[in-house]
Amino acid sequence: MDNLMRKLPIGIQTFEDIRRKNYLYVDKTALVWRMANLGKPYFLSRPRRFGKSLLLSTFESYFLGKKELFEGLAIEQMETEWTEYPVLHLDLNAEKYDKPEKLNDILSNHLTQWELQYGKGLDEKTPSARFGGVIRRACEQTGHQVVVLVDEYDKPLLQAITNLELLEEYRQSLKAFYGVLKSTDRYLRFVFLTGVTKFSQVSVFSDLNQLNDISLDYSYATLCGITREELTATFKPEIETFGRKNHQTPEEVVTAMERNYDGYHFHPDGDGVFNPFSVLNAFSKLELGNYWFQTGTPTFLIELLQKSDYDLRTLLNGIEAPVSSFAEYRVDANNPIPLIYQSGYLTIKDYDREFQNYLLAFPNDEVRYGFINFLVPFYTPMKNNDQGFYIGKFVQDLRTGDYDSFLTRLEAFFGDIPYELNDQTERHYQVIFYLVFKLMGQFTEAEVRSARGRADAVVKTPKYIYVFEFKLNGTVEEALKQIDEKGYLIPYQADHREIIKIGVEFSAESRNLNRWLIETIE
Structure with a gap:
């Protein structure tokens, strides 16, 4: 049968309909x-x-x-x-x-x-x-x-x-x-x-x-969802058609699908599964998109996050948790993680057998950037319709080596934050930095860390590696000194790209960037 005639069961939830009307069935x-x-x-x-x-x-x-x-x-x-x-x-x-x-x-x-x-x-x-x-x-x-x-x-x-x-x-x-x-x-x-x-x-x-x-x-673990084996066996014609339209080999199509829709694990040793709704829609429309995320906004989850005063940096980087803390939701526990996990925004990525702790993280790029984009208006002046503009300008500045424009733009960005969004706590400023750099990760190799002994942020572009250290009520000199003394540059010394150290001083009083210093290492 010509693959254009194959019927994809988008929104079809009745088994009898799928079988009698010749829809594809995994x-x-x-x-x-x-x-x-x-x-x-x-x-x-x-x-x-x-x-x-x-x-x-x-x-x-x-x-x-x-x-x-x-x-x-x-x-x-x-x-x-x-x-x-x-x-x-x-x-x-x-x-x-x-x-x-x-x-x-x-x-x-x-x-x-x-x-x-x-x-x-x-x-x-x-x-x-x-x-x-x-x-x-x-x-x-x-x-x-x-x-x-x-x-x-x-x-x-x-x-x-x-x-x-x-x-x-x-x-x-x-x-x-x-x-x-x-x-x-x-x-x-x-x-x-x-x-x-x-x-x-x-x-x-x-x-x-x-x-x-x-x-x-x-x-x-694979009772719901599509495994990689099922994807390549059941949807071979669709993979080929998608590849022809997007100038990709079948292997490249599967890799792109994995990056965007795979990664859900419901047991640490179980096979990962793809989101079936997004896979079917991508094959139908012949392009990648945030199909699953767009069908339901997690507003109630954001409300729970804000009420619980949960540190978003922990959520965005991955969470270590015993199974008792995410397998069941208790209304009075002041813990939003079970609902975020069970709703599909986090999944099991690893398991520490010695201490019986799970690592929960975003399953794939669709969920990662969909969730972060949805968070942004609740914590920053960016609205959904102008996030692309903001982030695009930030990325372009760093790609061209115009770090001064990047920091000036970041200063203007903080200046636009309404007073009621800014509680003048260190965590709030750090969360905003996290959101900005995480969104940049769609287009660059942007990493944001909270662990001791690592720079606050690292951004890699084809020509440059930027190492950022932010200081709240500290000095830019202290920030640059910390980069050197803690060895933040060591992982990049063998890289051919130009390394740029950026120390940023943030004033709690003005609620904005105060000064910055830059040193380049060729």
Whole structure:
């Protein structure tokens, strides 16, 4: 088939549609069979648009015994019975949860549809009582245990996360509702709940503590997302077409895709996966873009960051954390990292087995620069529509060796920061420097460090290497002396490029650059 006729399933979340209408499908059915036959109650946390809805739809078709949909897939050689089970599929995606009654309405709507099929008990008034009744009757009437699939179980909680009163009301309602899955265990064949966030066990799942959380399981690290092997095998024609349009070899296309969309790890030893939404859109539009990031702005995450007074420099450089600090979100913990990780803006990059600490960092360039660009207006005078202008000018100055213009422009930049954004703390100034240099990293080799013994910033262009040291309430002379005494130049001494040392004195009183000194080393 001509690759131009191959149908990419962008936004298609129904397995039956994909199979009957001949969309491309990345085969995950071996893992589906494994889950269905090795356990019963599961929970999976994955970022938005990572294929959770399609995965649940695949389970639904499997448990409805629709063997014909799985022809040619891995599961066809594994399953022999194809038994039809009653399936209760609850999707909490399609509602805006801004009022207490919204959650009750959507639960009631699903329950009514199930009750039309399996009947309703006269004394079943609450959502949890009705849910338990439906499960029992479905099992008794069909002679088969029931399959329960819950898509985006946490959507109401996430939408109410900054409204503590509404959040608590939703939490109590969902706790009672999901708790039914424990009391009706004997009627259940399979239970699978998915969502973005794992709220702590004492919060939503305290009455459902038998769930097998596979969010960080090695065996299921690639359950959602596309592996490199799957990308090159399934999308070979699309890779070739993308390469012809962008004057790249297939190997160069895959490398560009890796840099922008790969890098998600859900186990330190598991294979990395590509973001499926961005991959499909890039192949469809034949160009790279921030497709995933643009589908949802992390405003509530920025609000949590600001409320928690979290040091952004730590976030931007990568965070070391035990699994207990990012695997579950606790509303009262004053820690935004679990939500940032679970929402897909951070991922596992390394694991220290001795001390059992994980390194969390941005998975790829799409997320790194999308997140930083989104942060900038909250901390600097730059708005989304003029960030490119600011950063482009900064980069051009350094590429041409016009460091004096760069520093003058930086001085003007700080002068534009509104007073209310500038709390006159050292951390605030450092965060702004971090954001500027991190954004420059899209176009240069820009590094910003916070560790002792390294320069504040290093920028590499084809002709120059700039080593920056900033001093708040210190002198430029002290800054240059520190560069020499701490050996910041040693890693670059063998480089052919011209090395430029820049000491910058920052005044807390004027809230701006005060003086700078430059020394060049040929």
